[in-house]
Amino acid sequence: MRVPTDLPSRARVVIVGGGVIGTSTAYHLTRLGWTDVLLLEQGSLSGGTTWHAAGLVGQLRASESGTRLVQYSGELYARLEAETGLSAGYKQCGGVIVARTEDRMTQLRRTAATADAFGLECSMMTPDEALSRWPAMRVDDLLGAIWLPGDGKANPTDLTMALAKGARQHGATVAERTRVLDVLVRDGAVTGVRTDRGDVEAEVVVNCAGQWAAQVGAMAGVAVPLHSAEHFYVVTDQVEGVHPDLPILRDPDGWTYFKEEVGGLVVGGFEPEAKPWVAPDQVPYPFEFALLDEDWDHFGILMDSALHRIPALAETGIRKFYNGPESFTPDNQFLMGEAPNVRGFFVGAGFNSVGIASAGGAGRALAEWVVEGEPTSDLVSVDLRRFGAYAANTGWLRDRVVEILGLHYAVPWPNRELESARPLRCSPLHDRLAARNAAFGSRAGWERPNVFAPAGTSPRTPYTWGKPAWLPWSAAEQRATRTGVAVFDQTSFSKYLVVGRDAEASLQWICSNDVAVPVGTVVYTALLNRRGTYESDLTVTRVSAEEYLLVSSSATTERDLDHLRRHVPAGHDTRVVDVTSAHAVLGVMGPRSRELLAVVSGEPLDDFGFATSRMLRVGRATVRATRITYVGELGWELYAPTETATGVYDALMAAGADLGVVDAGYSAIESLRLEKGYRAFGRELTPDHAPVEAGLLFACKLRTDVDFLGRAAVETARAAGPRRRLVSVVVEDPEPMLWGGELVLRDGVPVGQLTSAAWGETVGACVGLGYVADPAGTTSRDWVGSGSWSVDAGGAVHPVRVGLRAPYDPGNDRIRG
The missing domain is CATH 3.50.50.60 (FAD/NAD(P)-binding domain)
Structure with a gap:
């Protein structure tokens, strides 16, 4: 050299x-x-x-x-x-991958289906067929294998x-x-x-x-x-x-x-x-x-x-x-x-x-x-x-590496949680929720309740490809959210303030939707790149003439902050401040949420419209209440100063006792948002996906003459028509369990893959979202609405209903009630 x-x-x-x-x-x-x-x-x-x-x-x-x-x-x-x-x-x-257990065989069948979705050659093998490719190995204890040429x-x-x-x-x-x-x-x-x-x-x-x-x-x-x-x-x-x-x-x-x-x-x-x-x-x-x-x-x-x-x-x-x-x-x-x-x-x-x-x-x-x-x-x-x-703490990293290396060959359970180096980041409500038997998961270091176990029952349950032991607990939380009122600890949300004389002009360029709105208005928007694909999706609340509150997902804090700061136009008087740790967030969701908030605030709230935000008294504290939902029901997100969070939570649970209020976790949120067809960044919305195919053009201000980052690419994509579409999927049979990643077939031919899936208690079966594409070209509505649809779940093929509208409340009547 x-x-x-x-x-x-x-x-x-x-x-x-x-x-x-x-x-x-x-x-x-x-x-x-x-x-x-x-x-x-x-x-x-x-x-x-x-x-x-x-x-x-x-x-x-x-x-x-x-x-x-x-x-x-x-x-x-x-x-x-x-x-x-x-x-x-x-x-x-x-390559040959062999399986000793039925759980591993399920994984291999899912692997083979994933290969079909990506157009890679892969085939299942019997132990004897595996032996023919690898004669030196023992196969008497194997259940099967796959071949990846x-x-x-x-x-x-x-x-x-x-x-x-x-x-x-x-x-x-x-x-x-x-x-x-x-x-x-x-x-x-x-x-x-x-x-x-x-x-x-x-x-x-x-x-x-x-x-x-x-x-x-x-x-x-x-x-x-x-x-x-x-x-x-x-x-x-x-x-x-x-x-x-x-x-x-x-x-x-x-x-x-x-x-x-x-x-x-x-x-x-x-x-x-x-x-x-x-x-x-x-x-x-x-x-x-x-x-x-x-x-x-x-x-x-x-x-x-x-x-x-x-x-x-x-x-x-x-x-x-x-x-x-x-x-x-x-x-x-x-x-x-x-x-x-x-x-x-x-x-x-x-x-x-x-x-x-x-x-x-x-x-x-x-x-x-x-x-x-x-x-x-x-x-x-x-x-x-x-x-x-x-994540730079060397002690935390050392504890984590002990577990991480071994996960290369562990069964990749769909809801697996890392166990090492926890807890790290905790909501102020963590101890209260732990006392209520929460099963915690971890996201970006945050401890978050996935589901609440009944009193006297261990919240730890075994992993499975089928229906998990915790599913009845989550189903109960889903029912409570749909019929009564539930409280979700969503403190891990990322939260940013965008402030300055040019805050509006800066966000008009960075955001796909129109944020030149009255104070107290909430706007759902994408953050796009020059290619017109997703860098994030979030809500923007106008707090004052020169201040906006942006709320995003837990895992995107650094990406969002970097994207926002990088794309503030030169010369603008605009600053972006991370205030994630300054506020706890409590989601109060369900048809009786207005009743509960009326009790703790002393206000009737009949005039509190959807997609609006204002300050509200909750017990002894004053919080920002934003009427928004990610579960498809009447509901509010309460942004409480961190030091007041426990008092706000206690006031809600005490006042809600007569209304049947329950704690609920992120497993229920996942199910409820999929029934409603709500997208999630990192799954349905990624830098490989655009608003046209995601069905979210309504969140792009194309009817205005206001330019925004990615607008030209979005307009080009709209003119060309979607080569793939995001669809909602509901399994016809209530027995199969889906987790996301399953192969989608139309008339028996692979045409896509589920990006997310979960049990939907309201629809009585598993529900999911996924991208599908017509191999012949542009994916039309008629093509989606015809044909025979199914999904491959671990090698078993199940009929499904596919549509472009949400399975639950497609007219949005519930959230505007």
């Missing part, structure tokens, strides 16, 4: 880290025409984590965007040699070298043995880096430093939440029947995988409880092509499982034990994107043992983000901005 004798004093982009992610980003930047790229590696290329990766390239991911990203990786690796003269060692050998494997070091050569061929400079000592920042933007060979001025710095990414982030004042864990595999001597074309074998019930290597096997896995390494700020330097000590005791659970699956290993020698530390993030998704607090500082790190599979697509996506100034596809699940400052 060419090492420049003199380091350039300036580059348009400096990439820190010469592993597979850094070299992929450099390669793709140059392919996009940004040739003034300098890649800095503190040691030798691939010498950090990349070199000891197993090199698996599995193509199917949980989301379509993630799947497309990895598909591109395979396509790139296959053609790199022709372009650069260096092979990536890529071989499309296919598109899976492959790559040589991590060869891949890195090929990407680096491709980057250099297109103009990039690669400097090894060059350590970054500091990231230079002025006025909230990067200006370059300081290295042990001199300073380099730069417009953009991309942090691809792997396990050192937290340290590099700290140099710029940017939190990069990841933590290293020891990660193990062994390479065996030759095994009879093992050959270069042998598929990758995954035995997730035994936490193990197997890959051919020089006639032997790479045997690795993801043990249920990981072994953390040092804190992120203590990862040592130098640590090049280095391993940690062998730990056969910790590896024992994986080795025992491997011996069970591959009996020949009992007579096979071990060539090498690898214990290579690798970094993991708090939610098992990698970190990508521009830091919200430092312009021009990007991150691509924390790849959770899927770095080789992801590198091609991730490097392209990150390079496009740098060039375009925003993501070009749905990267919400990996966006650095999904975490707040809370």
